[in-house]
Amino acid sequence: MSSIRKACSMRHPSLSTELPKGMIFPYGDRALPGRLAEDYQALLALCDRLEQVADDLPGRIDRQDCLILSRAIGPMLNRIQHFEETEIFPVLLEWPALHGELLETIERLKLEHQVDACYAEDVQDMLHGLGEGRPHISSDAAGFMLRGFFESLRRHVAHELQLIVPLIELVLRRNPSAA
Numbered sequence: 001m002s003s004i005r006k007a008c009s010m011r012h013p014s015l016s017t018e019l020p021k022g023m024i025f026p027y028g029d030r031a032l033p034g035r036l037a038e039d040y041q042a043l044l045a046l047c048d049r050l051e052q053v054a055d056d057l058p059g060r061i062d063r064q065d066c067l068i069l070s071r072a073i074g075p076m077l078n079r080i081q082h083f084e085e086t087e088i089f090p091v092l093l094e095w096p097a098l099h100g101e102l103l104e105t106i107e108r109l110k111l112e113h114q115v116d117a118c119y120a121e122d123v124q125d126m127l128h129g130l131g132e133g134r135p136h137i138s139s140d141a142a143g144f145m146l147r148g149f150f151e152s153l154r155r156h157v158a159h160e161l162q163l164i165v166p167l168i169e170l171v172l173r174r175n176p177s178a179a
């Protein structure tokens with residue numbers, strides 16, 4: 001079992017002593033896990049709405065919904081990715097016991113952010129075309145694009161829910177100075 005998994009499962013008694021005493025996490029904030037969990041729920045809700053659009057293709061499209069989604073995807077993704085990269089990941093990387101192993105995982109998550117952000121631009125444009133009644137790709141292609149996007153995003157969020165939320169809770173719980 002990796003040290004990250006041990007930390008998540010809370011079965012690694014030595015971790016509490018691996019944190020330097022009095023260590024201050026510069027970005028520490030006890031509300032972080034709650035904010036993060038809310039953001040993940042928002043992303044999963046977004047995925048559900050995109051799946052609904054895909055299911056409604058080609059004849060039952062709600063154009064207004066497509067326009068709303070086309071405007072929401074970019075800013076929502078951008079805000080949440082920025083929050084993770086500037087407030088969550090740095091807190092985790094301050095944890096010396098896990099730094100090496102986490103670094104690789106976090107670099108991969110950041111790479112996924114970039115891929116999702118690029119993909120989101122295409123989905124945004126496609127939804128805008130659907131919303132305006134001027135689709136620029138076929139319904140099959142639009143459905144394929146939507147499913148590729150939300151399935152990838154769901155996998156990313158599932159991974160972060162399983163790994164990042166428990167870790168950030170653990171780090172903050174074991175470091176009383178991070179208020």
Ligand SMILES: [Fe+2]
Pocket residue numbers: 081084109113156160
């Ligand atoms: Fe993420």
